[in-house]
Amino acid sequence: MKHATAVTIESIGSFVPQRRVTNDQLAEFVDTSDQWIRSHTGIGARHLAEDTTATSDLAVQAALDAIERSDLTKEDIDGIIVATATPDYVGFPSTACIIQDKLGLNGIAALDVVAGCTGFIYGLEVARGMILGGTMHHVLVIGAEKLSSIVNWKDRNTCVLFGDGAGCAILSASGSADERRGIKQTILYADGSGADCLIVPRGGSKAPLQGVTVAAEDVTIAMEGRKVYNFAVAKLAETIRTLMEDNDLTIDDVDRIIPHQANSRIIQAAANRLKIPMEKFFVNIEDYANTSAASIPIALKNLEDQKGLKKGDRIIIVGFGAGLTSGGSLLVW
Ligand code: ACO
Numbered sequence: 001m002k003h004a005t006a007v008t009i010e011s012i013g014s015f016v017p018q019r020r021v022t023n024d025q026l027a028e029f030v031d032t033s034d035q036w037i038r039s040h041t042g043i044g045a046r047h048l049a050e051d052t053t054a055t056s057d058l059a060v061q062a063a064l065d066a067i068e069r070s071d072l073t074k075e076d077i078d079g080i081i082v083a084t085a086t087p088d089y090v091g092f093p094s095t096a097c098i099i100q101d102k103l104g105l106n107g108i109a110a111l112d113v114v115a116g117c118t119g120f121i122y123g124l125e126v127a128r129g130m131i132l133g134g135t136m137h138h139v140l141v142i143g144a145e146k147l148s149s150i151v152n153w154k155d156r157n158t159c160v161l162f163g164d165g166a167g168c169a170i171l172s173a174s175g176s177a178d179e180r181r182g183i184k185q186t187i188l189y190a191d192g193s194g195a196d197c198l199i200v201p202r203g204g205s206k207a208p209l210q211g212v213t214v215a216a217e218d219v220t221i222a223m224e225g226r227k228v229y230n231f232a233v234a235k236l237a238e239t240i241r242t243l244m245e246d247n248d249l250t251i252d253d254v255d256r257i258i259p260h261q262a263n264s265r266i267i268q269a270a271a272n273r274l275k276i277p278m279e280k281f282f283v284n285i286e287d288y289a290n291t292s293a294a295s296i297p298i299a300l301k302n303l304e305d306q307k308g309l310k311k312g313d314r315i316i317i318v319g320f321g322a323g324l325t326s327g328g329s330l331l332v333w
Contacts, residue, residue, distance in 0.1 A: 004173030007173060021047075048164050079140070117322065125327075137173045142297075235326035
């Protein structure tokens with residue numbers, strides 16, 4: 001195949017578990033309320049996977065959906081990149097390898113990317129680099145999470161925020177005819193000094209589980225909500241502003257902004273800071289809560305289903321999360 005000069009998103013797919021848990025249902029076993037959760041986060045419900053379901057199971061469904069919505073067959077795929085903070089196994093094997101096997105695509109390259117809720121953006125950029133380098137031509141970039149498996153269901157500060165789900169984009173090499181479309185620019189950022197702000201404290205090499213009795217809070221999400229909030233608002237605004245400035249765009253030139261769906265107040269605060277109307281932002285957090293690396297592809301698929309994405313539209317996707325990390329891309333759909 002001729003060397004790719006551009007990388008386009010060929011199709012987008014998603015999957016969320018059937019079980020939907022509303023705020024009122026959560027309030028039956030946690031000291032919280034629909035009113036508090038909605039007013040502080042914009043969340044109305046979340047979808048939660050069954051105990052027997054793994055992240056790879058969600059991811060496979062999203063991948064099959066993306067393949068079905070493309071002009072490609074499964075056999076055209078030659079790479080799988082999975083962004084997840086909730087892999088099937090700690091360390092190895094990668095969840096990407098499990099997904100590859102479940103899809104029956106044995107032989108093609110498969111790897112995981114760990115960048116918290118920014119993982120999908122990091123994954124897209126890894127895939128884009130590999131496609132432009134000629135290593136791959138059609139890559140599944142999957143964001144998939146079973147966050148319910150690392151949530152402390154007794155901690156109302158965090159358990160109300162998260163949901164399970166998966167989204168998948170197929171990235172394809174394209175030649176000169178398609179050069180106006182595709183991923184135009186990506187910005188990636190990380191500040192490891194904020195690692196403690198959003199962390200699962202035990203289970204890795206620093207604090208192994210072997211031979212110790214652990215409490216629930218040791219192996220579930222610990223978060224300094226205010227610090228994460230401040231970082232998120234600042235980086236959301238800065239990333240959007242930089243992508244527009246670097247590409248000589250005003251907000252009128254941008255059709256839609258799809259932010260990571262962590263908290264609608266974060267999005268509102270960034271919109272205020274940039275003086276961008278909220279209508280520019282696509283927000284679906286009410287139905288899904290925060291699905292971490294899956295939230296942006298799930299939102300893209302939702303928007304496409306609502307006929308909200310047309311060929312040629314200029315879209316900014318932007319994420320932030322554990323690490324701390326952030327990043328964004330300018331896409332021409
Ligand atoms: N229900 C009822 N009350 C609650 C709940 C709840 N679920 N959670 C916290 N509260 C209480 C607190 O106990 C506190 O009570 P107190 O004043 O008596 O101590 C009060 O509400 C206010 O708590 P704050 O922490 O000040 O609430 P805040 O307005 O800052 O909102 C929130 C908290 C929503 C977590 C906010 O800080 C936030 O959005 N942070 C960013 C979180 C985030 O997005 N994380 C993920 C991003 S990265 C990723 O996606 C993995």
